Amino acid sequence: MTRLPAALIAALLLVLPRSFRAQDAAAPPPVVLDVVVSDANGAPARDLGPGDFEVLGDSRPQAIASFSTAAEPLTVVFLLDVSASAESLWRPDAAAMVAALGGALKPGERARLGGIAGHLTLGPWTTNSAELDRTAAATLTPSAEDRAGPSPLWDAVDGALTALATEPGRRTIVMLTDGLPTGNVHGVDEIRARAAALGITVNVVVSGAGLTFGAGQLLSALAASSGGLALEWRPPTGPVPNGAHLPAAMTSMAGYVTAVLGRVFDDLRTCYRIGFVPERADGREHAVSVRVRQPGYKVRTRDRYVAATGG
Amino acid sequence: MEGTPRPTEDPTARTRSLVAFVVAAAALASPARTATRQQVFRGGVQTVAVYATVHGPDGHLATGLAERDFEVRDNGRPVQLTLFSDDVVPITVALMLDMSGSMMEEYVRVRQAAFDFVATLLPADRLRIGTFGTEVAVSPLLTSDKATLERVIREEVWPGGATPLWTAIDRGMRSLHDEPGRRVVLALTDGANNCTGKLPCASFGQVRHDAEAQGFIVYAIGMPHAPLAGELVGLTDVTGGGHFDVAGDADLGATFATVADELHHQYTLGFTPAVLDGKVHVLDVRVSQPGFTARARRSYVATADR
Numbered sequence: 001m002t003r004l005p006a007a008l009i010a011a012l013l014l015v016l017p018r019s020f021r022a023q024d025a026a027a028p029p030p031v032v033l034d035v036v037v038s039d040a041n042g043a044p045a046r047d048l049g050p051g052d053f054e055v056l057g058d059s060r061p062q063a064i065a066s067f068s069t070a071a072e073p074l075t076v077v078f079l080l081d082v083s084a085s086a087e088s089l090w091r092p093d094a095a096a097m098v099a100a101l102g103g104a105l106k107p108g109e110r111a112r113l114g115g116i117a118g119h120l121t122l123g124p125w126t127t128n129s130a131e132l133d134r135t136a137a138a139t140l141t142p143s144a145e146d147r148a149g150p151s152p153l154w155d156a157v158d159g160a161l162t163a164l165a166t167e168p169g170r171r172t173i174v175m176l177t178d179g180l181p182t183g184n185v186h187g188v189d190e191i192r193a194r195a196a197a198l199g200i201t202v203n204v205v206v207s208g209a210g211l212t213f214g215a216g217q218l219l220s221a222l223a224a225s226s227g228g229l230a231l232e233w234r235p236p237t238g239p240v241p242n243g244a245h246l247p248a249a250m251t252s253m254a255g256y257v258t259a260v261l262g263r264v265f266d267d268l269r270t271c272y273r274i275g276f277v278p279e280r281a282d283g284r285e286h287a288v289s290v291r292v293r294q295p296g297y298k299v300r301t302r303d304r305y306v307a308a309t310g311g
Numbered sequence: 312m313e314g315t316p317r318p319t320e321d322p323t324a325r326t327r328s329l330v331a332f333v334v335a336a337a338a339l340a341s342p343a344r345t346a347t348r349q350q351v352f353r354g355g356v357q358t359v360a361v362y363a364t365v366h367g368p369d370g371h372l373a374t375g376l377a378e379r380d381f382e383v384r385d386n387g388r389p390v391q392l393t394l395f396s397d398d399v400v401p402i403t404v405a406l407m408l409d410m411s412g413s414m415m416e417e418y419v420r421v422r423q424a425a426f427d428f429v430a431t432l433l434p435a436d437r438l439r440i441g442t443f444g445t446e447v448a449v450s451p452l453l454t455s456d457k458a459t460l461e462r463v464i465r466e467e468v469w470p471g472g473a474t475p476l477w478t479a480i481d482r483g484m485r486s487l488h489d490e491p492g493r494r495v496v497l498a499l500t501d502g503a504n505n506c507t508g509k510l511p512c513a514s515f516g517q518v519r520h521d522a523e524a525q526g527f528i529v530y531a532i533g534m535p536h537a538p539l540a541g542e543l544v545g546l547t548d549v550t551g552g553g554h555f556d557v558a559g560d561a562d563l564g565a566t567f568a569t570v571a572d573e574l575h576h577q578y579t580l581g582f583t584p585a586v587l588d589g590k591v592h593v594l595d596v597r598v599s600q601p602g603f604t605a606r607a608r609r610s611y612v613a614t615a616d617r
Contacts, residue, residue: 084445085472148478148510149448150446150448182448183449183450183451184451184467185451
């Protein structure tokens with residue numbers, strides 16, 4: 001290959017149209033999507049290659065600019081609704097809940113506990129069960145006034161997003177609640193947009209109000225938009241016959257949450273990281289979706305991104 | 312002669328006086344202020360503000376009355392009004408919606424009525440929305456922005472739980488404590504107070520005392536299957552508010568609209584008390600026109616500014 005002399009390059013730069021250079025300098029930063037794929041049986045599909053995926057930005061196919069399957073450590077915020085309306089659902093299992101989070105962390109991963117009552121109380125960053133144990137009581141014991149309500153779930157997710165916004169790597173929020181948001185400054189659409197723009201997944205475990213009615217639908221939509229999961233736990237109303245319907249661990253909420261954290265964390269640690277360069281660096285929100293070309297696969301990823309301005 | 316406007320002696324002075332009143336009231340909206348909300352001080356003169364709703368013989372709201380049509384008595388003695396206005400003054404309202412379990416079947420209807428109430432607000436009115444049931448949840452947003460209020464109704468009004476009525480009204484009042492001007496708590500409920508052990512519960516006596524001492528106006532709307540209880544009706548009476556029992560499948564939104572209409576057409580009266588003895592004084596507001604009735608708060612505390 002013939003190398004161009006430096007003087008020639010400088011001359012070419014001078015004669016190139018100014019708009020061309022400006023456009024080059026303002027090339028949009030790439031958008032990176034965390035993509036979780038399961039097969040037709042619901043099992044994680046972790047052997048796909050870049051050619052198996054199709055990325056659509058604003059419904060138009062996008063060229064995949066980067067592709068990775070390398071596992072990465074997680075940064076997690078685990079929010080528990082400690083308002084009076086929700087607390088009784090899990091308070092008997094509080095220690096087990098905290099232990100579930102500690103047990104789900106791997107070396108190099110970090111987590112913060114958050115208690116949602118009248119206000120969000122976020123604990124310090126921790127890396128293991130012992131640290132979580134030491135800080136859990138202060139984080140999850142609201143004042144009597146705060147405990148009486150409201151339950152600002154959207155604001156709590158917003159606080160968790162702020163806590164994670166500057167953290168590197170794969171970031172996720174898991175929120176455990178009875179599913180009735182009240183007393184928020186922020187609306188759910190605002191939070192959905194912010195979570196998706198930051199590329200932080202929001203996972204919701206609801207017990208009480210469910211996911212099919214009113215607020216549950218809002219919680220489901222929030223989780224889906226971010227590429228997260230919305231799950232419902234119902235306490236068994238009677239003996240579980242021979243464990244036929246629920247594994248033993250699932251007969252307690254702590255057991256269920258342990259299983260959920262394991263799945264959510266594993267999904268995210270081993271998900272595909274797919275990057276593409278958006279067509280425009282306009283600072284605006286755009287729709288995005290990812291498909292596996294072969295039939296039978298299910299894909300979870302965020303449904304929007306913000307095309308950050310380049311430069 | 313409902314609604315017949317009468318010329319006043321000096322309308323310009325009246326307007327100036329009202330502006331001064333509003334400015335003074337706004338200046339009092341500081342955290343350091345105590346429970347003397349109804350007392351407005353300007354140039355060393357204390358004014359007790361009284362908001363009156365007047366109905367004519369036909370039961371309709373009476374507008375266009377003049378200062379001379381009103382008589383205000385303080386502990387039985389007539390007082391000279393130093394302030395009078397029939398201008399529309401913006402309202403500040405905490406709307407507390409009963410979302411107890413028994414309201415489950417009325418849930419859609421109540422939400423729609425709340426939307427209707429928002430639609431009746433004038434540009435300068437401000438509303439905060441709260442619910443009571445499993446918890447007492449008061450929105451942090453006190454706003455004139457209808458889109459925001461509609462978002463709160465869509466996303467934050469959910470049924471379930473008991474009926475902590477007094478706690479709800481108490482929280483509603485506290486949420487407006489530092490706000491200037493007329494402060495109204497409007498409660499929609501289908502039952503008597505039932506505060507469970509999970510919540511810090513306010514008592515009726517405490518709520519009535521605070522409402523009277525701080526000059527709150529309390530309105531109540533009762534659902535068809537559970538007419539309003541006597542204590543709540545009494546609370547609306549002593550604070551100069553109003554109470555409505557919704558009949559059958561009557562339009563709940565229309566009842567909310569009636570409340571808004573009343574609030575937008577109240578007369579603002581003010582007088583300087585003869586003594587500041589720190590005691591509760593009985594107020595009596597009357598309209599001299601035959602067949603006209605006035606609703607206004609029935610007491611104030613004659614406390615000097617500190």
